[in-house]
Amino acid sequence: MALVPFPGSKSAARYVDPDDDPDLAGEDDGAGGKMSFLDHLDELRKRLIWAIGAVGAGFIIALVFIDRIFGFIMKPLAATLPPGGKMIYTEPTEAFMLQLKVAALAGLLFAAPAVMLQLWLFIAPGLYKREKRMALPFVVSSSVLFLAGAAFNHYAVFPIAFAFLGSFRTSYMEFLPRISPVFSLYAQLALAFGLIFQMPVLVFTLARLGLVTAGFLWRNTKYAILIIFIISAVVTPTSDVVTQTLMAAPMIVLYAVSIIIAAVFGKKRRARGDDDAAD
Numbered sequence: 001m002a003l004v005p006f007p008g009s010k011s012a013a014r015y016v017d018p019d020d021d022p023d024l025a026g027e028d029d030g031a032g033g034k035m036s037f038l039d040h041l042d043e044l045r046k047r048l049i050w051a052i053g054a055v056g057a058g059f060i061i062a063l064v065f066i067d068r069i070f071g072f073i074m075k076p077l078a079a080t081l082p083p084g085g086k087m088i089y090t091e092p093t094e095a096f097m098l099q100l101k102v103a104a105l106a107g108l109l110f111a112a113p114a115v116m117l118q119l120w121l122f123i124a125p126g127l128y129k130r131e132k133r134m135a136l137p138f139v140v141s142s143s144v145l146f147l148a149g150a151a152f153n154h155y156a157v158f159p160i161a162f163a164f165l166g167s168f169r170t171s172y173m174e175f176l177p178r179i180s181p182v183f184s185l186y187a188q189l190a191l192a193f194g195l196i197f198q199m200p201v202l203v204f205t206l207a208r209l210g211l212v213t214a215g216f217l218w219r220n221t222k223y224a225i226l227i228i229f230i231i232s233a234v235v236t237p238t239s240d241v242v243t244q245t246l247m248a249a250p251m252i253v254l255y256a257v258s259i260i261i262a263a264v265f266g267k268k269r270r271a272r273g274d275d276d277a278a279d
Helices: 037-064 066-079 094-110 112-126 135-165 179-196 199-208 214-219 221-235 241-265 267-278
Strands: 002-004 014-016
Touching: 037 066, 037 094, 037 112, 066 094, 066 135, 066 179, 094 112, 094 135, 094 179, 112 135, 135 179, 135 199, 135 241, 179 241, 199 241, 214 221, 214 241, 221 241
Parallel strands: none
Antiparallel strands: 002 014
């Protein structure tokens, strides 16, 4: 017997015989068997070691190409400065540490597929065999969307936000940005957008597991928009409304995409749950 949630039923979950469910037929109750708390901690430790090792390898690769990567990141920043303007550094080790930070960020982006794979391997033991087939789509889509979020920040969000924040110069003030805080802002936004762009993957997974439906997401759209603006206000490193709006807008679009994803991939399970409720 397997404890399976049915969205359409009054009870939160019911016991279902896998032989009576074509989606669960021939599958074990808990694909990975029972694991103790210490087993879970040991598995988490193993996955973290592999993920950190992958990021370390990406960091070393990034150091080899650090000049090209540094120029790629700084180009859109320099384009927002006045003609002939440059960013400054004021401490002897600041420029050196900056290159290490750039390599660390690039290494994380390079290692995104390996990190997502380790995340999947950590949660896979609790899934059915049918659900484990989602491994490749999960790793590929989450990695692509993470990189897409970082690219969206690089090409769209950060240049606009940086130009806005640097537009308040007057005859009494000159904008001389330090490179370290500027890159810190860039890196924080890149990681934030990388995580935000995981929303479709999260909804796809929950829809396939029967935990959310398109109807539920649609009915709660107004609350979702409110939560999105709260999240953008908390996550955005700056307090200006422009940057917060630039973060909230793609989240709303991704939420709309997620509703479509839930309708397409959660339809079968939702229909079965409705039939059970009707009976």
